[in-house]
Amino acid sequence: MEIGGLLLYLMALVTMGGIYAVMALGLNLNWGMTGLFNVGIAGFFAVGAYTSALLTTPPMLARSGADVGGLGLPIPLGWIVAPxxxxxxxxxxxxxxxxxxxxxxxxATIGIAEILRLVALNEQKLTGGPFGIKSIPRPFETMDRPWGEIALMALVALLVFATYLFMERARNSPWGRVMRAIRDNETAAGAMGKDVEAFRLQAFVIGSAFMGLGGALTAHYLKVLTPEASEPLYATFLVWVMLIVGGSGNNKGAVLGAVLIWLLWTASELVTGALPTEWGVRIAYVKMFLVGLLLVVVLQVFPQGLLPERPPKLAGEAAPR
Amino acid sequence: MIEFINNYVIPGLVLGSIYALGAIGVSMIYSILRFAHFAHGDLMTLGAYIAFAVVVAFGWPPVAAMPLALVGTVAASLAIDRYAYKPFRKSRPIVVVIASFGVALMIRAAIMLIWGVQPEPYVEGINPPLESFEPFRIQEKHIVIVVVTVVLVTALHLLLTRTKIGKAMRAMSDDADLARVTGIGTERVIAWTWVVGAVLAAAAGILTGIDTLLKPYMGWDLLLPIFAAAILGGLGRPYGAILGGLVLGVIQELSSYPLLSDEPFISPGYKIGIAFAILVVMLIWRPQGLLRGRVL
Incomplete structure (x- = not known):
C-alpha cells in the first residue's frame, strides 16, 4: 500500500476508534464506576444516530423510501439533541x-435495544426501513482530501479528550466517590444517607447520553445509516470487550481498550481482503466468536484489564496535616 | 368464532408452548445458579441445528432426531458450565451474566460458521391442516409441538416431585444456604439444572424449527419473550414459567387481532414489543410475577 493510502487508513482507524472511545467512556461511567449492567448500548446508539441523521440530512437527499426525510438543520444541533x-x-x-x-x-436494556431496532426496521416513513437514510452530511466534507479527513479526525480526538476530562472530573469528585461506594457496597452507601436510586439514575442517564453521541458521530462519519448499524454485536458487545480489555473503572483504560480493539478488528480486514470472498464471510463469524471468547476469557484470566482501576487520592492523603 | 380460534388461539398456544419450554430453563437457572442466563436462546438454536445435522445425515424426521439433539445439547451445556461459568461461582453474579453474553456470541458464531446463515426447513414441502379436526385448522406440526411440550412438562413434574434430585433442586431454589446445610451437593444440583434446562431449550429450538424455519438468530430472537414469560410467571417457579409462556404466546398472537378497524391492532412487526411491554408492566406492578417468584 502506498503511503498516502496508509495514512488515510490510519486516520479512519483513529476516527472510528475515537468514536468507540466516547462510547466506552460512557459505558465506564455505567459499569466501571457505578456497576450498572447496561447491555442496551445499541439502543442508545440508535436513538442518537437516527436523531442526528434525521435532523441534519437535507430533505430531498434523505429519501430512500423515507417519507419524512431530513430537516436539513446544522450538524452541531444534531450532536446536541442526539445525546x-x-x-x-x-x-x-x-x-x-x-x-x-x-x-x-x-x-430491560437489551429489550429496549431490540424494540428500537424493530422501530428502525418497521417505521419506513420515518427511518427508511431496511434501506436506511443516505447522504447524511459529514463535517468538513467540502474540504479537499485529505484536509477534510484530518479536520474530522481532530474534531473526534477533541471530543474524546473532552469526554475523558469530563469523566475524570466526575470520578475525582465527591459524586464519583458516592458512585464507587454504591458499586462496592450499596447497603453501606444507603446507610450513609445517600439516595442510591437517584445517584444510579444519574450515572445511567449520563453514560447513555455519551452512547447516543457515539451513535450520532458514527452516522455522520459513515454518511449512511441502516438498522444493521445498531446490530448488538457491533454497537453493544464490541464496546463491552473494549472496556473490559482496557480496564473497567479506569478512563484511560476505556480509551486504550477502544483504540486497541478497533485496531485489531480492522487490521483483520486487511488480511481478509486478500482472501477469496467466501473466506471473508467466514472470517466475520470467526471474529464474532473471538469477541465472545474475549468476554469470557478476559473476565476469568485478568478481570482488571490492561489498566486496572486506581482509586483517586483522597484530599487527606494529598495534604497530610 | 372458529376463525378467531384458528387465526389467534391455536397459533398462540403453539407459540406459548415453545416459550414455556424456554422459560422453565431460564427460571430454574435463575433460582438455582442465581443469574440471568442470556445464552439460553442460543442453546435453543444449538439444539435445533444439531437435530438438523441428524435429519440431514440419516434422513430421519425431526422428532426422531430429537433424542440425539437433546443429548448433544446437554453435553454442550455441561461443557459450557464447566469452562465458562464455573470459574465465576464465587464472584459477583453479574460477572457470570457478562460471560453468558460471550457464550451466546460464541454459540451463534459457531452455528453460522458450520451451517451458514440461510434459513433452512427440516423437511421441504407443505403441511396441510388435518381433516379430522374440521372446522379447526390444526396441522400435524401443531400436534407434535403440543404433545412434545406436554410430555416434557409431565416428565419435569415427576422429576421435581418424585425423585430425590428433584426435591434437592427445589430445596436449593428456595433457600441455597439451608439446602447446603442439610448436605445437598451443590455441584450435583447445578449439573442437573443444566440437564433440565438444556433438554427443554433444545426441544424448544427443535419445535421452533418444525413450526417455522431454522435460522441462526432464531434463539436470540426468542430470548426476550422467554425472559418476559419467566418473569410473568415468577422467577424460580417452573409452573409459573409454563403459565407465563402460554399467556404470553396467546397475548402476542391476539395483539394483531383487528380490534378497532380492519387493520391489525398492533402491527405484526412489533409482536416482540408485546413481550417487552408485559415485562415492563410486571417490573413496575408485580416484579415477583403471577405465582410469587423470587425478586433479586
Missing part, C-alpha cells in the same frame, strides 16, 4: 429498573 434524546430514553428505562437487581436492568 439529550438518548438520555431521555435512559431516564425512562432507569426509572423502571434501577430499583431492582442488575439482572433486570440487563433484560
Amino acid at each position: 439529550l434524546l438518548a438520555a431521555a430514553v435512559a431516564w425512562v428505562v432507569g426509572r423502571i429498573c434501577l430499583r431492582l437487581r442488575s439482572d433486570y436492568l440487563a433484560i
Whole structure:
C-alpha cells in the first residue's frame, strides 16, 4: 500500500476508534464506576444516530423510501439533541429498573435495544426501513482530501479528550466517590444517607447520553445509516470487550481498550481482503466468536484489564496535616 | 368464532408452548445458579441445528432426531458450565451474566460458521391442516409441538416431585444456604439444572424449527419473550414459567387481532414489543410475577 493510502487508513482507524472511545467512556461511567449492567448500548446508539441523521440530512437527499426525510438543520444541533434524546430514553428505562437487581436492568436494556431496532426496521416513513437514510452530511466534507479527513479526525480526538476530562472530573469528585461506594457496597452507601436510586439514575442517564453521541458521530462519519448499524454485536458487545480489555473503572483504560480493539478488528480486514470472498464471510463469524471468547476469557484470566482501576487520592492523603 | 380460534388461539398456544419450554430453563437457572442466563436462546438454536445435522445425515424426521439433539445439547451445556461459568461461582453474579453474553456470541458464531446463515426447513414441502379436526385448522406440526411440550412438562413434574434430585433442586431454589446445610451437593444440583434446562431449550429450538424455519438468530430472537414469560410467571417457579409462556404466546398472537378497524391492532412487526411491554408492566406492578417468584 502506498503511503498516502496508509495514512488515510490510519486516520479512519483513529476516527472510528475515537468514536468507540466516547462510547466506552460512557459505558465506564455505567459499569466501571457505578456497576450498572447496561447491555442496551445499541439502543442508545440508535436513538442518537437516527436523531442526528434525521435532523441534519437535507430533505430531498434523505429519501430512500423515507417519507419524512431530513430537516436539513446544522450538524452541531444534531450532536446536541442526539445525546439529550438518548438520555431521555435512559431516564425512562432507569426509572423502571434501577430499583431492582442488575439482572433486570440487563433484560430491560437489551429489550429496549431490540424494540428500537424493530422501530428502525418497521417505521419506513420515518427511518427508511431496511434501506436506511443516505447522504447524511459529514463535517468538513467540502474540504479537499485529505484536509477534510484530518479536520474530522481532530474534531473526534477533541471530543474524546473532552469526554475523558469530563469523566475524570466526575470520578475525582465527591459524586464519583458516592458512585464507587454504591458499586462496592450499596447497603453501606444507603446507610450513609445517600439516595442510591437517584445517584444510579444519574450515572445511567449520563453514560447513555455519551452512547447516543457515539451513535450520532458514527452516522455522520459513515454518511449512511441502516438498522444493521445498531446490530448488538457491533454497537453493544464490541464496546463491552473494549472496556473490559482496557480496564473497567479506569478512563484511560476505556480509551486504550477502544483504540486497541478497533485496531485489531480492522487490521483483520486487511488480511481478509486478500482472501477469496467466501473466506471473508467466514472470517466475520470467526471474529464474532473471538469477541465472545474475549468476554469470557478476559473476565476469568485478568478481570482488571490492561489498566486496572486506581482509586483517586483522597484530599487527606494529598495534604497530610 | 372458529376463525378467531384458528387465526389467534391455536397459533398462540403453539407459540406459548415453545416459550414455556424456554422459560422453565431460564427460571430454574435463575433460582438455582442465581443469574440471568442470556445464552439460553442460543442453546435453543444449538439444539435445533444439531437435530438438523441428524435429519440431514440419516434422513430421519425431526422428532426422531430429537433424542440425539437433546443429548448433544446437554453435553454442550455441561461443557459450557464447566469452562465458562464455573470459574465465576464465587464472584459477583453479574460477572457470570457478562460471560453468558460471550457464550451466546460464541454459540451463534459457531452455528453460522458450520451451517451458514440461510434459513433452512427440516423437511421441504407443505403441511396441510388435518381433516379430522374440521372446522379447526390444526396441522400435524401443531400436534407434535403440543404433545412434545406436554410430555416434557409431565416428565419435569415427576422429576421435581418424585425423585430425590428433584426435591434437592427445589430445596436449593428456595433457600441455597439451608439446602447446603442439610448436605445437598451443590455441584450435583447445578449439573442437573443444566440437564433440565438444556433438554427443554433444545426441544424448544427443535419445535421452533418444525413450526417455522431454522435460522441462526432464531434463539436470540426468542430470548426476550422467554425472559418476559419467566418473569410473568415468577422467577424460580417452573409452573409459573409454563403459565407465563402460554399467556404470553396467546397475548402476542391476539395483539394483531383487528380490534378497532380492519387493520391489525398492533402491527405484526412489533409482536416482540408485546413481550417487552408485559415485562415492563410486571417490573413496575408485580416484579415477583403471577405465582410469587423470587425478586433479586
